[in-house]
Every structure is written in structure tokens, then in C-alpha cells.
Amino acid sequence: MPTAKPAHLVMIGGKSPRQHIWEAIRAVNAGPKELTTYAVARKSGQDDQTVRAYFRDMEQAGIVSKVRNVSRFDAEWRLLKDEGVEAPRVTRGGKVSKYAAGAENIWRALRILGEFSAAEAATAASVNGVSISEIGAHVYLTGLAQAGYLTRSGGTPGVKTRFRLIPSRYSGPKHPIYQRDFKQVYDPNLDQVVWRKSDQEVAE
Structure with a gap:
């Protein structure tokens, strides 16, 4: 079963x-x-x-x-x-x-490590037969940052962007899902879409 x-x-x-x-x-x-x-x-x-x-x-x-x-x-x-x-x-x-499994591993690693670059996230998430590229990790982390789960620093020439988990935004063990095609983030811990790019554009 x-x-x-x-x-x-x-x-x-x-x-x-x-x-x-x-x-x-x-x-x-x-x-x-x-x-x-x-x-x-x-x-x-x-x-x-x-x-x-x-x-x-x-x-x-x-x-x-x-x-x-x-x-x-x-x-x-x-x-x-x-x-x-x-x-x-x-x-x-x-x-x-393996993208979903990679995103799950990144979310778990964020809870433990708190902060990393996309390259470090890809390395931390690529375990137990799961792999995610640095680009894939960057896309996922950027989605979480847009939804307010993470803060970003760096990103200047020669300095890689670093992502840090906002402790109060840790919602539970299930990884928030960045729906890239729809530009939104769904959090299964809360059972709701927590961010939509379209809503942000209207607000602006």
C-alpha cells in the first residue's frame, strides 16, 4: 500500500x-x-x-x-x-x-542552515538520489523570496545572491510550491496560495 x-x-x-x-x-x-x-x-x-x-x-x-x-x-x-x-x-x-524533491530538500535545508546561495542550496539538496541544478535552486529560492519567506542580499557583480529564511515565515515541514508557470506560491502547510505576481502588479 x-x-x-x-x-x-x-x-x-x-x-x-x-x-x-x-x-x-x-x-x-x-x-x-x-x-x-x-x-x-x-x-x-x-x-x-x-x-x-x-x-x-x-x-x-x-x-x-x-x-x-x-x-x-x-x-x-x-x-x-x-x-x-x-x-x-x-x-x-x-x-x-526531481525538481519537486529537490525543492523539498531545499526547504528542509533552509530550516537547518538558515542561509545559503543557490549553488550551496543545490549541493545541500542533492542527496539520496535527488538532484537539482543551481539554476533550478535559484528559481525556487527567488520564488520563495518573492512570497516573503526569504530575504535576499548580494547579487552584485562578483557577489552571489544569498537567501536567508525569515524564521517567522517557516510554516511547516511541507515545502511551499512555486508554480513558475502561474507565477504564484502555494503553501500546503496553510492550504492556500500565499503570493501571486498578478496581485503584486495590481497593488503597484
Whole structure:
């Protein structure tokens, strides 16, 4: 049995189709209904073809397995790995991005170390088979800084930007999720979007 994580935690606003599908998968899996392509498509509000494609990619990645074909276009599935709130980033060939795991490790390291550069964050986060690039770490840390979790210093020629955790903004063990495509940060500890770039632009 996969380790269950609270299925009621969902992202608020600005979700990608795969995020909608993933949340539906977790919700259906936690209920009495069979986890089928059809049930997830109806629950998520996404078209059947998009849902089938995501299931196919996750099957190749070992996140789900097919139990049986219900019909030509429908199938029953078993969830093998509950990856938590953030939808697994899976390529068409079944390759899983380690970005989410890297961000989780950065958040954990911030709690312990308090301050580091993107390069140091990437090194600290690249453990236990997880790796994140310096650029990826910089993007994540910048997102947290924009949301008010971190302060920034440096960033001048020859001086790398350093990021420091604001102790009062540590909200819990689950890493805040920077949704780069939507320019917003969702905090699963608070179950809410805590920052949107669009809101900031309106305020300015």
C-alpha cells in the first residue's frame, strides 16, 4: 500500500490540467469508487484523452499500474506512489523530474542552515538520489523570496545572491510550491496560495 498523504490538500487557483487530474486521482483513490480513467476525467473536468495520456506516462514512471481494461477507452488503475500535493512532473517517456524533491530538500535545508546561495542550496539538496541544478535552486529560492519567506542580499557583480529564511515565515515541514508557470506560491502547510505576481502588479 502506498503511503497516504492528506488528499484534501489541493492547490487553489491557477492549476495546470495535470494538477487538476492529479488532485482528482488522489480524491477518487481515497473514496469508495474505483480509480478509473472515466471517474478521474469527470472529477477533474479534463478531457478523456488528456487523462489517459497522463495515466500512461505515470504508468511508465511506476507511479500507477493498470488493473484492468474496463472498455476500449476506460481502465481501472492502482495508485502505487502518492507523491503528495504537487502533480508529478512526468515526461511522455515516463521520466520523472526531481525538481519537486529537490525543492523539498531545499526547504528542509533552509530550516537547518538558515542561509545559503543557490549553488550551496543545490549541493545541500542533492542527496539520496535527488538532484537539482543551481539554476533550478535559484528559481525556487527567488520564488520563495518573492512570497516573503526569504530575504535576499548580494547579487552584485562578483557577489552571489544569498537567501536567508525569515524564521517567522517557516510554516511547516511541507515545502511551499512555486508554480513558475502561474507565477504564484502555494503553501500546503496553510492550504492556500500565499503570493501571486498578478496581485503584486495590481497593488503597484
